[in-house]
Amino acid sequence: MSETANSRTTERKQDHIEICLHGDVVFNGKTTGFERFAFEHAALPEISFSDIDLSTSFLGKSIGAPLMISSMTGGYSEAATLNQRLAEAAERFGIPLGVGSMRQALENRSYRESFAVVRKYAPTVQIFANIGAPEVAKGLTESEINTMLELLRADGLIVHLNAAQELFQPEGNTDFRHVLEQLALLSAKIPVPVLVKEVGCGISASAARQLIAAGVKAIDVAGAGGISWQKVEEIRYTRQFGQERRFSLQALDELLNWGIPTAQCLIDIGALKKESPGLNGIEIVASGGVGSGMDVAKSLALGAQLAASARALLKALHDGVLEETITSWLNDLRAVMFLTGTATIAELRHKTLITKP
Amino acid sequence: MSETANSRTTERKQDHIEICLHGDVVFNGKTTGFERFAFEHAALPEISFSDIDLSTSFLGKSIGAPLMISSMTGGYSEAATLNQRLAEAAERFGIPLGVGSMRQALENRSYRESFAVVRKYAPTVQIFANIGAPEVAKGLTESEINTMLELLRADGLIVHLNAAQELFQPEGNTDFRHVLEQLALLSAKIPVPVLVKEVGCGISASAARQLIAAGVKAIDVAGAGGISWQKVEEIRYTRQFGQERRFSLQALDELLNWGIPTAQCLIDIGALKKESPGLNGIEIVASGGVGSGMDVAKSLALGAQLAASARALLKALHDGVLEETITSWLNDLRAVMFLTGTATIAELRHKTLITKP
Amino acid sequence: MSETANSRTTERKQDHIEICLHGDVVFNGKTTGFERFAFEHAALPEISFSDIDLSTSFLGKSIGAPLMISSMTGGYSEAATLNQRLAEAAERFGIPLGVGSMRQALENRSYRESFAVVRKYAPTVQIFANIGAPEVAKGLTESEINTMLELLRADGLIVHLNAAQELFQPEGNTDFRHVLEQLALLSAKIPVPVLVKEVGCGISASAARQLIAAGVKAIDVAGAGGISWQKVEEIRYTRQFGQERRFSLQALDELLNWGIPTAQCLIDIGALKKESPGLNGIEIVASGGVGSGMDVAKSLALGAQLAASARALLKALHDGVLEETITSWLNDLRAVMFLTGTATIAELRHKTLITKP
């Protein structure tokens, strides 16, 4: 990759952070769907609040709480600070963490440090490497895979599917042929689990079925209701080219808010798993607009192994309250568990939600 | 209990009254559910309004109308006046009355008078003692039970389950282990019926099933839609510690409005009773946001033996219109009975409600 | 009846007209339900607009259109003018007409002229006498029946059931015992058909079943969604006694808007008639908030023989546009018939309505 291409990438990555923090990028007229559900109050909790235990497991390892910090950044110098802070928080709470796309790290050695810092400050928790569908479609070499994994001593590789983002991205790559085929090859040869995620449009039951058949071990739904990456890229597009002209105004609204709400993904994939008991081992991550420990709790009751968050935690970090925020989310979760008489995360996954009238 | 602890308790009890009267403590975005139901008009009532009879029975005794004044206060000097007024009204209308938690009376003799006053001014109606789940969990001694019952010549003991209140209460006791077990022991040894109630979060069918198995004779659902005790305690918390930091803002809204709407509790427990004819003898009290004789009427049609009210009657008392208010509620009830052609309370319990479109 | 009682009655009847014209007396938060239904467009009407025929029959006689002027007034001197105008319109369009309650006419000869005027100006159409349930409950003598019928050369007698009105009326009679029994006796001995109606709270399927068993030949549902007679009487009550104190404010709102929406009555009674083919001969009148020929059309599609209106036509009369209004309603009806390809009223009764989404 040329110098210019690299500086363009750095700029894009900084734009992303800035737009995610300050732009109008949330879904409009579409929500995660969590708000449609409620737990049933247990007048007789029969537990003591202080006995509530949040620990659980993810892909075979113990974790401190059913929460993950989603893939966000890396690949340019300023990213190192963000990644260090996220790593410190992950380490403190004993929760998994993903890094942002590592394409830069593959293309240019000088950007690797911004990823490596993560393992330095989070020595004991699960860390996940990250790469995009277009890169996978081209076929990753063994050496590329090793570079990514070794840099982080990674516990797994996350592949993100981001068709809508690429469609709206001025410089987007919209060739999504062969992704599945290459995912199957990748899963077969890589020594760690492959996790596949979206970035805000969600994963349907039929996509999940295909991913599982390709050997994927975990699916992060990253559904609609939080940030819309179409909106992020649309802001970048209009900054470059002025007022939108690609799509009609009427369709644009629907395209910018395109995607399957997070709770819907969980329900649909949950139904799929119920039908096929062979899929029991596949773990589901709930993300896309998760904004509190209440959402985490509902995610679990809807079948997730854990929930994950990117933008809300980035905002908290930016405001200097990252650890306070995570603490409050875990308190939310404990409150729900107390008021439903649930002592462990495993039990929480068996609670039935009720649909609000 | 020390002097200071006692004065702190007095202060808390006064805070409760003050906050209930003047604070923003009602559920937000959640209602009792009564408003979703309506009676069908009877164009041919075939009765005379003047023949309508409101008398019915509760736990084996005749009462003047299917209404109860819910447990509210006692245990500090100023409570005596409130309790006297409530007792006078109960006596006048021939309806049952509960007192507030009697923990203070057990711990300190000097506060007993504020309870005893009730029996003095309500010599002939049913009066219910009251104690909280945390006290029951610790195991009540025979002497404690006797103290409470004798002080009031009580017709029964009400145990309140208030997990959400304790969770939000700055000084709350969140150990709810062994409540059921101890309720069973208590029911077995106490000479009067045990009634269990919530305080605004409602009792689900499954909790009801457990309570009945433990020997409870009546259940007061005290569901969501009226006062939220989480909100009352949250006001007290922020007065002490400033802005909320325990929970995330997003979850807080759902936790403050947590609970099963009153009508939903009645429907769910009604279905449970229909399934198990053995439970016919268990009497259900409808409370939580009851605000008129219309709500009383709907409560009965949804399976309640009677309805109960705390906050609305406290407000009326505070405004000097307690008896006028009760009179108007009984008129509401008569109006509904006339317009549905219902001469007796027993018949009203067999009316079918229709769901509003 | 004494002079004073008579002048009080005159005053009440004038109050009614004045309050109906100028007061806030329509249902609040409850509608007729007609707005939930729509006809399906017929792109191929296969008829000519000019061939549309509105004539139909009511209780065995031909009428010019499926519309009736509902019972309104009479019994005091000024009523004569109103009744003359209504009679002229009925005669012009060849449609049936009811007069207001004839209790005064029975009690005092001097008020009879205000009724007799109707037959003078409407010599050829059906005219219906009118009396209230409380009078029927007491038992009408043969001479009273004859007086009413002869005064109008009446084609039938309408009995109105108005329990909710009597409940709210300051001087109301709330003894509704024996109405059914007396209706059966009345139906057996009277030489013309008995029609029973409500006055704005509607008639349920179960009330309809009882009425039919008592020998009633037609039922006018007079359902909720138009004028609330509770509101009319509440205005009169507060004029006399100041602010409401009989009922709680919360229940009052539901009581003032009490009743079964007109369309619901038609649907429920329609289902009853379908179940029992023996009831085919019973004719249903749709009234209560009918406000256009669109409502008339929907009434018929929901099973009515014709629709009737009081308040809207009284307003039109007051504004000097009674005949223009009826003309526009009949045009509405023709428009619906054209756009659904319906040439006759009989066919219109077999159109299926669709529920709006």
Add this chain to the structure above:
Amino acid sequence: MSETANSRTTERKQDHIEICLHGDVVFNGKTTGFERFAFEHAALPEISFSDIDLSTSFLGKSIGAPLMISSMTGGYSEAATLNQRLAEAAERFGIPLGVGSMRQALENRSYRESFAVVRKYAPTVQIFANIGAPEVAKGLTESEINTMLELLRADGLIVHLNAAQELFQPEGNTDFRHVLEQLALLSAKIPVPVLVKEVGCGISASAARQLIAAGVKAIDVAGAGGISWQKVEEIRYTRQFGQERRFSLQALDELLNWGIPTAQCLIDIGALKKESPGLNGIEIVASGGVGSGMDVAKSLALGAQLAASARALLKALHDGVLEETITSWLNDLRAVMFLTGTATIAELRHKTLITKP
């Protein structure tokens, strides 16, 4: 036709264009229904955006995209410019085009040029002649048919059913007898396919069934949700006669917004086609409020062969952005196809829509 009649017709046609462009003529409180549906996101499109192919066929001929320019104008001098522009656009995108009613062309030679211009500027695409139901009802002579077809070297004849428009039109013809019968005769003798359309009130499944039995080859639903021709004619009526007096105000609102929403027509006719596999060859055109390529995409998923638009494209033409608008619609369509992993229009017709919650 006399000079005056002709100049009146020219005036009406110009009024139509002007009112359609500037008047308040869209449905109020009724939408196409497309907004209730959504596609499911495909996280794994498995295609490349650049491979998406929009070409399809209509009535046996290949077309560049599943879009048609609906019948609009012709028959007066100024119409020639409009028709030229529409023809140029149709030719550029390789899509079908209909002209406005050709009654004038039949009646007066001098107006023929405004139609003939279309074939001049759109030499290779499908062009459809157009005539109204009232003309068909009277029976078209062979020479009239030939005149219309030869003028355009037409690929088919569109018959429009516009009962509601004629009803509101001051000079409207509301004799719709014999339309079906004459359509059958016409279909039998004409050498090109007959397509029948509404103009904004939609075609029901039962009307579709009748049309197909009469030999019609394609149905354009032209449903409710876009322009209401009742409103267009009502504006003309009040310009001539002042405030509405034909219909009651309450009914008027429902009559002006009368019709079956476009999506509903597609669903109902789709169900009809599923029931009767013999109807497979009948092609459905989706129109009435189509406003973007998103609507086009949904139309196809709801069973349409293609979608058509009149008013939105007229507005675009008026604003000088006709071709840009069509380009953006086709981009919308490609975006939907990419995000649902759909490479061809044939596949798009088999996508299942989900109903929004």
